Amino acid sequence: MFESVFANRRPRAVAIHLAASALLAGLASMLVFLVWYPRPFDAIAGGATLFLMLVGVDVALGPALTAVVASPAKPRPELRRDLIVIVLFQLTAMAYGLYTVALARPVFVSFEVDRFRVVAAADIEPGALQDAPTTLRALPWTGPQFIAAIKPVNPGEQMRSLELGLAGLDLSMIPANWRDYASQTEAVWRASKPASALRARYPRSAPEVAAIAARAGQQPEALRWLPLMSRHASWVALVAAPDSRVVGYLPLDGFF
Numbered sequence: 039m040f041e042s043v044f045a046n047r048r049p050r051a052v053a054i055h056l057a058a059s060a061l062l063a064g065l066a067s068m069l070v071f072l073v074w075y076p077r078p079f080d081a082i083a084g085g086a087t088l089f090l091m092l093v094g095v096d097v098a099l100g101p102a103l104t105a106v107v108a109s110p111a112k113p114r115p116e117l118r119r120d121l122i123v124i125v126l127f128q129l130t131a132m133a134y135g136l137y138t139v140a141l142a143r144p145v146f147v148s149f150e151v152d153r154f155r156v157v158a159a160a161d162i163e164p165g166a167l168q169d170a171p172t173t174l175r176a177l178p179w180t181g182p183q184f185i186a187a188i189k190p191v192n193p194g195e196q197m198r199s200l201e202l203g204l205a206g207l208d209l210s211m212i213p214a215n216w217r218d219y220a221s222q223t224e225a226v227w228r229a230s231k232p233a234s235a236l237r238a239r240y241p242r243s244a245p246e247v248a249a250i251a252a253r254a255g256q257q258p259e260a261l262r263w264l265p266l267m268s269r270h271a272s273w274v275a276l277v278a279a280p281d282s283r284v285v286g287y288l289p290l291d292g293f294f
Contacts, residue, residue, distance in 0.1 A: 084270035092135035148210035170213035250286030265292030
């Protein structure tokens with residue numbers, strides 16, 4: 039195959055390699071954006087930026103190296119060898135890039151006192167998962183799961199939680215604090231704020247709030263909201279009665 043394809047001019051070799059690289063990147067993007075980072079978490083959790091940065095470089099690098107080595111004057115055995123090395127290098131780089139994106143994937147959206155927090159797989163110490171409730175000891179691979187994180191009640195645990203917080207580990211990043219979301223829905227509702235306050239602060243959000251309410255089968259006035267935080271963005275999450283289910287997200291700063 040290499041003989042028939044690369045015996046011609048360099049532009050053809052580069053075009054074929056670029057097309058193959060784009061196809062591979064397209065397949066990878068389906069995994070990332072349809073499974074690991076479903077909308078809008080591609081923006082909230084930074085998946086789009088990370089994927090485009092890592093995979094974009096990989097897609098550009100392979101054809102660029104092919105342009106360097108695909109000289110018509112080069113003997114075919116040497117050309118095949120060089121192309122095999124380039125492809126292996128490119129596949130390795132792609133695999134490492136996907137591994138990095140997988141580590142940063144959002145695994146939980148956690149209710150935490152007065153906000154939601156997006157928790158990435160890399161935020162959690164694997165050995166600490168044994169301290170989580172039995173149903174929460176496996177990190178999901180198909181988009182984030184809703185949970186709640188409660189404050190410790192034991193004084194020693196409270197001090198430890200404070201120390202971890204100062205070290206950058208929030209309540210939601212400690213598996214021992216996790217609880218099923220359904221057990222904390224009343225606390226979510228009490229902590230949330232009426233949608234009217236959000237529309238008053240951001241008048242231009244009114245049509246988007248109305249659209250989210252319509253999709254949820256609710257009136258806009260019936261919705262409430264909480265800030266939604268991640269390492270990459272600050273949004274708001276809209277919740278609806280009776281079970282405080284999250285029905286939509288808006289790219290607005292919820293701390294005002």
